[in-house]
Amino acid sequence: MEVSALKKMIDDLSLCEDVMVEKTGLIIDGNALYYFLYYTSDPKLDQRCGGDYPGFKHEVCKFFKTLQDCKVNPYVILDGDTGPEKHEKVLSRLKNKLKKAKTVAETEPDVTLKEGYNVLPPLVKDVFIEILREKGIEFKVCLGEADPEVVSAANQKQCAVLSIDKDFYYFDVHKGFLNLHNFEWKKGKDGKIPAKLYTRSKFCEHFKLDPALMPVFASIAGNDYSNLEDNGAFAKESSSPGEYSIKRLDGMLGFLGKVNLDRLNDSEKRERALNEALKHVKKKANQKFKFAIERYVEPEKKIKTSSKLPPWVCKKVERGELTSFAISVVDWKKILLTPLVEDFSQRYSSYTAAYRIRQYFYGLLTEGVITEYDRDGEEIKDYRVPSILPSSDEQKKLRLQCLNEAPERLRRRVFEEALQVQTSENIPNQLKLPVCVTAFWFKKLQHHPKPETINCLHALLLWFVCEPDGPEDEFERKMKALKDEGVSNWQPRVAHAFSQWQCCMRQSLHLNQLLCSPLPEPQCARLYCGPLLHRLADEDIIKQLQKTLNGQKKEIYKNLKTILNPTTTEEGSSSEEGC
Incomplete structure (x- = not known):
């Protein structure tokens, strides 16, 4: 992962104190942690085939086990909605992510990508929150940005902050900032983790800087809100x-x-310092610098505490039971669709496969049109997406204010209508939602039949019946061997089909959450393993594995094939698949 110039400078000047972390509380920037753990894993977790969620879960569990062994009590805080004040910066990042996704997709498997070329698989945050809940780790998802809440919680609980965000060098965190790059959790022993602790007071003392001016330094050095173009003037001095x-x-x-x-x-110190800095490089006062400065002053007052969403929905977001996209839809009517590794020879992104599901998600949240930012070829463009309300008179009565009080049969019917499916009781609970999604996805792909479609479907069905933690048999041994072999013959069309499936899955998970889970919530970490699924999407391998199926696995596989009818490719197939 990329390291900021500020961190390099602090490290070079030895402005951090070597510490051993043990028997303490710790406030963790959740988004920074899951990005860091995914990108820095050893061996490296897959990004090219759509992600490796079982591998990611293993890495996250190891991290929190180390904290537990060192008697470190974590409190994880995750970002929620990003407001319009950061729109320009976020849009710029989206374009950069598109470039990275295309580079990853078009680079040969044995070629090492240059540092910083990382693409986060789409379900990583969902998997991360699921693990926090399973492990009983205290966490909160913010309604707005996490930084103010992280600083506030750290100072209230008198704990250090763990993150990679350079903003924590500027904030006044009383007990200091631990950068994940220097947090050597894999080297922890004797109940202690080696780390480097940064404190703002030591930094200011070294540079003989009044601490009140740290927000000014942040605003002119460059952050998500402002950046002073000085044409090299400061560097020359x-x-x-x-x-x-x-x-x-x-x-x-x-x-x-x-x-x-x-x-x-x-306050006057900050105003004078900013004016002097702007004057020094012949720039006029600009409101964006003042806005950026205020962000670092009394951050606890910048916490977003309300939304246009009903209180019960906000609570679901904060507990991680509903995606924070709901806030963006209702408060700003905008959604940014993060670029994925897919087939870039196709003009439109994989997100188009889940278009209808998103329309229902938007329709339950708000009326009118939502603006989506997605790729068109190699550019990011904005699209106006009309929301859809459920069709029947009874379903139309469903409104966000009382959705949580509606009968389950009604909520399930809305889900089935969105995906054009009918759920079946003939499959295990953990597979009910994934199979509905797969039926929806497969039907979409049948409209433009490609030879790899059937193979991708069978790969998913074999993955569904796999039990890597269960008793080992010939089928499981072959599955493990295939995963360990890795992917040498990466196919763009296969990647695109699986990427479309993940988009449908993610949006269906979020729609199910909004409908208060009329279908059982599946284990997110078990939903997808890219390297294995790409290896499975081969006709000969599928036939070999089918022969090894027996007992309950064989029965479930047979039922799934009957439900999904994988030999059908005609457009005129039934509009509602039983699943």
């Missing part, structure tokens, strides 16, 4: 031997340390 980006930061700190702050209160 630095005596630091570091690279340009470090010279620039050093020059800024040197300049801010010399601003006359006599007889000014903290």
Whole structure:
């Protein structure tokens, strides 16, 4: 993962204290943690085939087991909705993620990608929250950005913060900031984890900077809200031997340390320092810098505590029982669809497969049109998506305010209508939702039949009956061997089909959550294993594995084939599949 210039500068100057973490509370930036664990795993977790959720679960469980062994009590806080003030920055990141996804898709498997070219599989956050719940780890999903709540919780509980976000170098975290890059949890022994602790006071002391000016430094150095274009002026004034980006930061700190702050209160100090910095590089005062500065002053007052969503829905979001996308839909009527690794020779993204499901999700949340940002070819474009309300008069009475009080049969019927399916009692509970999704996805793919479609479907069905934690038999041994072999013959069309399936699955999970789970919630970590599924999507391998099935697995597989009718490719098939 990319390391900020500020971290490099702090490390080079040894402005962190070596510590052994044990017997303490710890506030964890949840989003930073799941990104970090996925990207830095060893062996490296799959990104090219759509992700490896069982492997990710194993990594996350190891991390929290280490904390438990060291008597570290974690409290995890995750991001919720991103407001319109960051829209420009988030859109820029979306374009960058599109470039990365395309690079990953078009790079040969044996070629090492340059640092920073990572793509997060679509269900990682869902899997992460599921693990937190299973392990009984205290956590909260914010209605807005997590940073203010992380700082507030850390200072209230007198704990350090664990993250990779450079913003925590600027915030006044009383007990300091532990950067995940220096948090050596895999080297933990004797109940202690080696780490480096950063404190803002030590940083300010070194640079002879008034702590009140740290927010000014943050706003001109560059963050999600502002960045001062100084055309190299500050770097030229630095005596630091570091690279340009470090010279620039050093020059800024040197300049801010010399601003006359006599007889000014903290607010006046910040205003003067900003004006002097802007004047120094011949820039006019700009509201975006003032907005960025305010973000670091008394962050506990910046916590988003309300939404246009009903209170019961907000509570579901905070407990991780409903995706925070619901806030973006209702409060801003905008959704950003993060680029995936797929077949970039196809003009439209995999998200188009789940278009109808999203329309129902939007229709239950709000009326009108939602703006989606998705790829069109190699560009990010905005699309207007009309929401859909359930069709029957009884279902139309369902409104968000009282959705949680509606009968289960009605909520299930809305789910079935969105996916154009009928649920069956003839399959295990854990498979009910995945099979509905697979029926919906397969029918979509039949409209444009491709030879790999049937193989992808059979690969999913074989994966559904797999029990890697159960008794080992010939089928399970062959499945494990296939996963361990890795994927050498990556096929864009196969990747696209599985990516479409994941988009349908993710949106169906969220629709089911919004409908208060009329279908049993499946285990997210068991939903998809990219390397294995890509190996399974081969006719010869499928036939070999089918021969090894016996007992209950064979029976379930036979039932699934009957339900999904994998030999049907005609467009005129029934509009409602029984599943």
